[in-house]
Amino acid sequence: MGEIHAGGPAFSARVRRLSGFVHQTLARARRVPVPYKLGEVVIGDDPFNGRHEGRVAVKNGTFVGLQTVDQIFFYDYRQLRRPD
Template sequence: MVKTHIQDLASMGRPVSPAALIAKNLARIAARVRRITAPRSPYRVGDAVVAEDPFNGRREGIVVSRRGPSVGVGTAAGIFYFDHRQLKPQE
């Protein structure tokens, strides 16, 4: 089927100002900087660790998950989540 009209290419998109492009790029850069400087756990999945928690006691296990500063430690009793500062490498 043949179209009887052709859309003007100038009206196909929204006009973008240079200020809007700069603001978008600065927001993207700021998000990367926040992600890079956020606290991260030095332990990797599969590392054997000992968790020293003053309230729950000492637990030994394997790191099964990482999300930001918290680490999931898989033990015989289940999975427990600790702050990475409460963990030490197993000797």
């Protein structure tokens, strides 16, 4: 039978592979290129934040901070569009 040593953790290779996969997937999600530039005017439409028009002030991963007159609203970049 196999031995389990008391001094070390008993991780399986499957857990390490899954952990590596999750880490790579999250890293790729954070590096998604947001198609909007800082200072560009866009419209954000979200059921929770509502619809706001403003300039892109912050880009953090997949989230974009939309600067309005008095506040910054954060949207997922897929909820933004350029004005007509």
